[in-house]
Amino acid sequence: MSGDLAYEEALAIVLREARALAVEQRAPQDAQGLVLAEAVASEVDLPPFDNSAMDGFALRAAGETLAAGREFDVRGSQVAGDAAATAGEGAWEIMTGARMPDGLDSVVPIERVEILARTGEARPSRIRLAADVRPGDNVRLRGEDIASGAPAVPAGRRIGANELMVLASLGVPSIAVRRRVRVAIINTGRELVDDPAQPLASGEIRNSNGPYLAARVEAAGAEVVLRETVTDEPEVFLAVLERALAAGADVVLSTGAVSMGRHDFVPDALRGVGADILFHKVRIRPGRPLLFARLASGALFFGLPGNPASGAVGFRFFTEAALRAMSGMAPERPLRMPLAAAWSKRAELRFHLKGLVELVDGGLRARVLKGQESFKVLPLLVANAWIVVPAESMALEAGQMVDVYGPGHLEAPMIGEVLE
Template identity: 75%
Template sequence: MSGQAVSCKEALSIVLREAAPFAIDYRPLAEAAGLVLAEAVVADVDLPPFDNSAMDGFALRAEGRTVAAGTEFDVAGAQVAGDEATAAGEGGAWEIMTGARMPAGLDSVVPVERIEVIGRDDAGRPSRIRLTADVKPGDNVRLRGQDVESGTTVLRAGTVVDSAAVMVLSSLGVDRVAVRRRPKVAVLNTGRELVDDPRRPLASGEIRNSNGPFLAARVAAAGAELVLRETVTDEPADFLAALERTLAAGADVVLSTGAVSMGRHDFVPDALRSIGADIRFHKVEIRPGRPLLFARLAGGQLYFGLPGNPASAAVGLRFFAEAALRAFTGQAPERPLRMPLAADWSKRAALRFHLKGRVELAGGVLRARILHGQESFKVQPLLVANAWIVLPEDTMQFQAGDMVDVYAPGHAEGLKIEEVVQ
């Protein structure tokens, strides 16, 4: 299969078959932030765990009827946050603070701003009050289980443990969760023309290494751990030695850039075969990034050989390597957003195009705009782009308003949209 180009759909299917989910790991909640849940979390308690006051004020017994303004109550007791359950008795109001447990028998709270104190005890505490506004049954009371009922599935497997998840799980008293570890990724940039030191003047024919820092940043944004990054020459022996170092560092996935096309110096495919790698495909019917190579190494690690042009490398990482990272952590395959194209556009080849794009909000409508500068060597458009716009293989002409697939810059990110002032 490695000798001929495969469709994008077939390539993704191959990648996902090779990226089986990691084993389940049980970790303390404090260590789980940013990881992906391997099992659903079901609440075994109610949240809130008891009826409590939403306001500082006075708890009353409405019994299903509106209590009219002007009604007076003796103050029979007080309840503050942290007090144990208590019974209110037959009559009177109870002074209560926000979060305090409702005394049994009381069902509504009037805020302190809506009462008039008409009597105080010797210590200056309210002893009798008058309502200055009507109180409806249930006003300002948070009911037991009103947020989460016991038995509710609050988080499903495949969910990232973000700050909101940490808050909910902490509220429910969950101290350990089942997760899958972060994938470990290594990056190798090939090419004797590449210069890593930004302070070193360039010699004739040399260029700055932009792919390495870019891929390192994108790997972290994708929720993976970068375990090694190296720049190597175009000598197969140097490349294989560096590859050994990536495996020794524990990489699950190796990304390389350059040396995967069909030129005389594109040595990566033969070098991989020499160490027993199984090349699953080499060339995908996409643009940019058609020479993409995917292999399984002898030790089971996945290898993505990305083309050296920056946009091609970015597409290979975003749409193929990131798909594997999602699968390793048990996340479902990504689904695109659909939105109308902002302007006409035409393709020059019957390939699946991945285009630098910008999602704009204008007049209350989201539109996807294909940016200028789609050449695979151009990096400046990435500063403006906030999305990838994907066009299918079988359509060549697109008109403004046609619905297209839109993806965020990374699988773990949302779209950052700014309104366009017209």
């Protein structure tokens, strides 16, 4: 497809091509960071039995409030792990989490009773209530958290510590998840130097895109299977591309050589190996020369511009959208918050701005940072968010609502220091 595309058109093409990956069965503890492909419904009640929420004494209220001052003999005791027991009249000493004896329905905390007598082993044998006890007080009912047959963890949920706690509580031995997306990174440019100990010759620069993208890929929940830096010869680039596919890459990222210069060889090199270039150039800033293709192998290819901020935007707003879709996650939604200060632009493009989310007077606001030029990397140390301004919005007033995205699709903006 030739010509500049609007952001929405380009993103729609990416999402159309980004097909969900294969499903595999894994033990929950081996699935952390992966996305659930099939919803998990509970096969048990949680809690599995009525149990005490407090250390105290179990009583039978039978639908009526037990008034303060009433006295009860202590007929038995129940601790966590004890099997079912049947109670008659009187109270039972009970510990937090212990199964309620059959016939009893309420618990009075130990601090709300007066112990009147003890056995020879110093166990309470008679108590007096120091407060009213209502039916059901301090009892966790069977299935109160999750009932048998109820949905527990929905499909599309990324497995983390909270999900593992629920799955472990339910005794789920295996879950269906999408495998991790495999990504290869190719940085192009004979001027790039990877070794930080190597002195720079005239015209050379350090390769910052490689480490940045590798870290962003991991933070996005994917896996880097290859990372190489190549010169500007098409045959060298294609040899690395072949190695990337041999390594099992589902997505290939390249940086540089996608603009309109004499040495921007990537589009023609891809066409030469049968790639279908689906778009080249998007009406965004930074990152307008972005290229997206499907390789003959079926892998997706993102040709990111070489300027650091341009590549960062292309990865954040296009590659990460593909990674979400391939992992089985729903499309991302931005936050909305007021702009801290007025801001304007000259070009009718969709802008992606390094931003800072601040907490001011109990509310959040988004501030556009200085240093928006695509070659500048230092502002990324201050930024905790991306602020997006639609193409049609040329001037924004302070307080106007804007779309705000976290640094990555799995990361919410962290609150930053107020800049005045």
